[in-house]
Amino acid sequence: MQVTETLNEGLKRGYKIVVPAADLDAKVNEKLEEARPEVEMKGFRKGKVPMALLKKQFGPRLMGEAMQEAVDGAMAKHFEDSGDRPALQPNVTMTNQEGWKEGDDVEVEMSYEALPEIPDVDLKGIKLEKMVVKAAEADVDEALGNLAETAQDFDDRRKGSKAKDGDQVVIDFLGKIDGEAFDGGAADDFPLVLGSGSFIPGFEDQLIGAKADEEVEVKVSFPEDYQAENLAGKEAVFECTVKAVKAPKAAEINDELATKFGAEDLAALKTQIGERLEAEYTGAARAVMKRALLDELDKAVSFDLPPSLLDAEAKQIAHQLWHEENPEVEGHDHPEIEPTEEHTSLAARRVRLGLLLAELGQKNEIEVSDAEFTQAIMNQARQYPGQERQFFEFVQQNPQMRQQIQAPLFEDKVVDYVFELAEVAEKEVSKDDLQKAVEALDDE
Template identity: 85%
Template sequence: MQVTETLNEGLKRGYDIVITAAELEEKVNEKLVEAQPEIEMKGFRKGKVPMALLKKQFGQRLLGESMQEAVDGAMSKHFEDSGDRPALQPKVEMKNGEEWKEGDDVNVEMSYEALPEIPEVDLKSISLEKLVVKAADADVDEALANLAETAQDFKARRKGSKAKDGDQVVMDFVGKIDGEAFDGGAGEDFPLVLGSGQFIPGFEEQLVGVKAEEETDVTVSFPEDYQAEHLAGKEAVFSCTIKEVKEPVAAEINDELATKFGAEDLAALKTQVGERLEAEYAGASRQVQKRALLDALDAKVSFDLPPSLVDAEAGQIAHQLWHEENPEVEGHDHPEIKPTEEHTKLAERRVRLGLLLAELGQKAEVEVTDAEMTQAIMNQARQYPGQERQFFEFVQQNAQMQQQLRAPLFEDKVVDYVFELAEISDKEVSKDDLQKAVEALEDE
């Protein structure tokens, strides 16, 4: 086997690989010898089929296998000897493919872009600020008021009051299609919050303005895709008897509210709320600190970038931003989206930092554990209620999806590793200052 370099320009590499016909024949014969003891053929005892007959019967298939194995072996040996790491899957083409026939040498052309050498970075020389926000009493009180709203109750409105959006209407109802009642279309003393979307579209809107002790008919059409096929697309009339009209009332902030949220008393709930707020502030602070770290790393390193990775990242950025600006287009049936200079500049930063973080993580032996991956998959699966198991199985069988989930976990672990080595000073700020810092990240 002969390997000849044809291109060495920047990160671009090209090689001609020649596998001789004699090498291929030797590999085929090795495979036949290995398989011969187990082969049975009519007219011969097991393991006694002549080699010439085996070669005639299986030679062509084994020749293809041997050719692929030889090429793969040559590539593996090249990367082992050269130390190169391809940025993407190498492009491999058989130069004499159309004219090739059994007995000829195989001439393969391999090309790729090598990953660059990543320079060393003195992580201890990086100085960062950690924004620290304490939960103020006013913030805790505001959070408690929001909790009280979520735990709202309803109290009867004055007699004769009209129901408003957000009110609770207690009613009896019977639904009919073509004058006939249908299963599941009736209820008694049913509490319906107007505007909640609990009933089919158009139902709740028609109850705005009703009064207690009033009877009214609501006419609606079931959606064409309604889950009960015998009702889908049909018009129904619901005869409703309004028993009560109630207005929402926020729960009182007291020990009773605390027990509803699993706390022993109001003091314990305040402590829990304060801790939760400070955890949220810490999460936002970490975003700001991470951006500062990435900026610092970006300023410290400079190296050649594989054009293919930059082009792919720029294309992805442009495509994502286009869809954000055109949310009505859900599929990919749209004009070609060409990256701008700004997209390319952002892509270069992302590729540079991605390669640097990957190098730092590899040297520090950072790994994402199976338990961390499982937790990440479970968190993602919660976005698909009722289909969690199917999503879990889908991820297990999809290597690309696994990588999409693993990549941010790996990056965060590398960032934490760098935080441990960098010089970090706490800076106590207000909630508003932290909010401004986070908003500044979104504007960049």
Template identity: 75%
Template structure:
């Protein structure tokens, strides 16, 4: 077997692999000898079929297998000896493939883009600033007020029902004058503006008073779940029992107990810890961006054009769909990347390769427990279909990689944080919010 270099330009590589007819014949004979003990053929005992007859019977079929195995072996040995790592799957074509016949040498062209050699990075020389924000009393008070509003009670009021009020009423729904199943209830508490009823229903209850009777006329949506009601007009005869206005719960120990805390002091402590955890998450995002910016500045190496082109196309495609949300499919015209798309692609590919190299050197791994947690978090987006989602992920390598990649990246970033020169800076919540907003504007 002979491997001859035909191209070595930047990261582009080209080789010709030649497998002689004799080598291929030896490989075929090896495969026949391996199979001979198990072959049964009329007129011969098992394992006693002559090699010449085996070759005549099965040789043609084994040539393809032998050819593929030999070329794969040559490619693997080349990558092992050269140390090259292809950026994408190498392109392999057979020279004179249409005219090749048994007894000829096999000549294959292989081309690929090699991943670049990463420069050493002195992570300890990278200076970063860690923003630290504390939860002040005003922020805790605001959070308590929000909790009190979510735990609001309702008290009866005189006068007409308004947006946000609770109307307690009996109703009987009819379609074509006939009462339908599931269309009636007694003492039903409905908060106006909750949009929990058919569109238009709640608006017609605005202005009602306790003791009033009202016929609410609506039309079921065309996509309504019950086929016998979808798209049909209906009348609901309503008897108003009470109109109640919302009243925020008192901020006291009783409120704290509703949220699982022992008393108000314990609830304030929980809120403080939650807020500061949120601040820490936001501060980490800011520091991560600054780290990536710094790495982008100080590290330089050649990038495989194929990876940049693929990333730019993906960015352009994704942004196009965000700008055209009404288009759900992907059968639209090709979206050509702009200079801005390419610029962003260069950054992403560069940082992606660098973080992958840093993670490999640091032996960073995503554990099974971390993957399981990631799958569980994602599965919550599909209530009632969690099991199907788990099975889908198990069978889909691409989906597994999509879930693993951000976990790996964050673990590498944390590794760099540990080595970098990090100083803390205490700031206010407002200053932290501005720092986060600045990231979104970039």
């Protein structure tokens, strides 16, 4: 087998691979010998079929397999000998395919972009600052007040009071279309919070200003995309009887409230809230420190980037940002989006850091365990109540989805590894200072 270099320009590589006909013939014969003991053919005992007959019947099919194995073997040996790692799947083309016949050599052209050599980084020389925020009593009280609002109750307003946005009205209603009642259009003693958007658009607005014991006729149109096709786009009239008008009232902050949220008493609930807040602060501070680390790593290294990776990343960034600016456009039915210099610059940073983190992970044998990967899938599956099993199976069968879940897990493990080696100084700051630092991340 002969391998000849045809291109060596930057990270671009090209090779011509020639597989001699004799090598292919030997590989076909080897396959036939392996299969021969199990082959049965009319007129011959099992395992006694002449080689010439076997070759005539099975040779053409095995020749294709032999070609593929020979080329794959040549590529594998090349990468082992050269130490090259392709950035993407190599492009392989058989150049003498047209007119090729048995007995001819196989000529193949292989081209790819090699991953660059990643320079070493003195991780212990990196200096970082870790923001530390303690959950102040005022923060706990604020969070507790928010919880009380979510557990709000409603008290009857004074007789004759008009319902306001945010009030709860208790109603009996009967819906009709063209004077005929329809299934699912009636209820008694239904508690409806005005402004909650629980009912179809326009329904709740017409009950603002209503009083207890009043009859109100609500006229609405069902949306064109309403889930019940027999009602979609239809005009309806709801005959409503307002039985009570109630004002919202925040729940009292006491032990009873605490038990509603699974705590033994108010003191235990405050402790839980404090722990949750500090966990949130820690997560936010980690995000800020991670950005600072990536900035330091980006300044510490410089190397050539595979053009194909850079181009693909720039296009993806441009496409994503375009959709953020044009949220009304769904799918890919839009003009082609050309990356700008800004997109390419951002892509260069991402590709450079991605390659560096991958190299650090590989050199230091950092891996995502099966348990960590499974836990991450389960966490995402919770976003699809009732369909967790289907989601889990989908991920298991979809390599691209598996990669999307595994990549950030691997990156975070590498980042944590670097944190342990870097010089990290803690700095106690206020919640507002941390919030400003987090907002600065979003602006970049």
